[in-house]
Amino acid sequence: MRPTTEVPAPAGDDTGSPVRRPATRAVAVLVLVAAAAVIPLLGPSAALDGTGEAAAPGVTEVAFLRALLFAALCVQLGELFAARLARRVPGAPPGDGPRGWSAYAPWAGFLATLGLASIVANGNLVPHALSDLDIAGLYGTRDGTLALLEVNAFVVATLCARSRRPATALVPPAAVVLAEALRAHPPAEEHTAYLGSALTVVHLTCAALWVGGLLHVLRTLRRWRTTAPEAGAALLGLYARVAAVLLAAITATGVCSTLRRMPVGTVLDQLVTTAYGRTLLAKVLLVAVVSVFALAARRRLRHGGLEAAYAPARAEVAVLGVTVAVSAVLTALPLPIRWS
Numbered sequence: 194m195r196p197t198t199e200v201p202a203p204a205g206d207d208t209g210s211p212v213r214r215p216a217t218r219a220v221a222v223l224v225l226v227a228a229a230a231v232i233p234l235l236g237p238s239a240a241l242d243g244t245g246e247a248a249a250p251g252v253t254e255v256a257f258l259r260a261l262l263f264a265a266l267c268v269q270l271g272e273l274f275a276a277r278l279a280r281r282v283p284g285a286p287p288g289d290g291p292r293g294w295s296a297y298a299p300w301a302g303f304l305a306t307l308g309l310a311s312i313v314a315n316g317n318l319v320p321h322a323l324s325d326l327d328i329a330g331l332y333g334t335r336d337g338t339l340a341l342l343e344v345n346a347f348v349v350a351t352l353c354a355r356s357r358r359p360a361t362a363l364v365p366p367a368a369v370v371l372a373e374a375l376r377a378h379p380p381a382e383e384h385t386a387y388l389g390s391a392l393t394v395v396h397l398t399c400a401a402l403w404v405g406g407l408l409h410v411l412r413t414l415r416r417w418r419t420t421a422p423e424a425g426a427a428l429l430g431l432y433a434r435v436a437a438v439l440l441a442a443i444t445a446t447g448v449c450s451t452l453r454r455m456p457v458g459t460v461l462d463q464l465v466t467t468a469y470g471r472t473l474l475a476k477v478l479l480v481a482v483v484s485v486f487a488l489a490a491r492r493r494l495r496h497g498g499l500e501a502a503y504a505p506a507r508a509e510v511a512v513l514g515v516t517v518a519v520s521a522v523l524t525a526l527p528l529p530i531r532w533s
Contacts (some may be wrong), residue, residue: 260521265302273403
């Protein structure tokens with residue numbers, strides 16, 4: 194008889210699921226990073242094409258820097274949020290969480306806000322030399338003061354990153370959120386500017402907790418999948434319940450903000466004829482896709498356990514990353530015309 198050759202079974206972890214090759218994971222990460230970079234760089238020109246609107250100088254640079262700022266904010270707030278959830282999970286392995294990224298995210302936020310502040314210091318134009326900057330002039334304008342506040346907040350965040358007191362680490366990102374909300378709604382915009390700022394505070398905070406929280410939860414689950422799968426399933430379920438509330442708040446504040454800038458009778462028209470509307474429509478569609486992945490992950494968690502829910506949850510956080518990049522483009526585009 195001829196000897197038979199046994200084919201080795203695919204490698205797997207203790208739960209029986211195949212292990213992803215590190216090379217495949219690295220390629221996926223590179224693709225996501227490239228997409229997050231390309232969207233702010235190419236998004237403004239694509240959104241403005243054919244609208245007849247004039248883009249502000251440096252719109253591409255502003256979109257890119259603001260995407261970096263939002264990403265840093267998501268990582269900081271998300272880690273604080275997810276770590277708090279993990280502490281509430283019964284049977285969670287003590288001290289077995291992933292290595293935090295919040296020690297590095299503030300540096301990315303610092304570079305982003307420093308770039309944005311330099312643009313403000315040059316009269317909202319991209320500077321080409323240090324002599325173009327009027328640093329002293331930043332202290333005399335509202336936009337300059339807010340830009341400096343964001344720069345200083347990220348500097349303080351680097352010092353608080355390793356603090357064992359979550360309340361201390363929460364202050365710098367909270368200051369950035371407030372500054373972003375005030376920047377987006379200057380007093381001259383309309384008589385309800387502070388209402389718009391309040392809506393932005395809630396919207397931006399909930400979005401950062403949703404995106405950054407899921408990212409850190411998934412990183413935690415990778416460590417717990419073999420050592421504490423029951424605690425991992427409980428953590429994902431706890432996050433899912435809170436995320437549902439966050440999504441409701443994001444939706445409500447997003448609708449209110451949209452109607453403040455685009456009255457009901459003009460929304461459908463401006464969604465396809467203005468750069469702001471087109472980008473907003475793209476963001477809404479992405480959030481709808483994210484919601485589908487989120488529902489799939491929750492359903493699989495109930496019926497198939499942690500391993501079944503892991504794949505749609507990863508897809509959810511990937512699409513959320515793209516949504517953050519699109520949101521950054523939205524902040525750099527000209528505001529829609531408020532037709533009465």
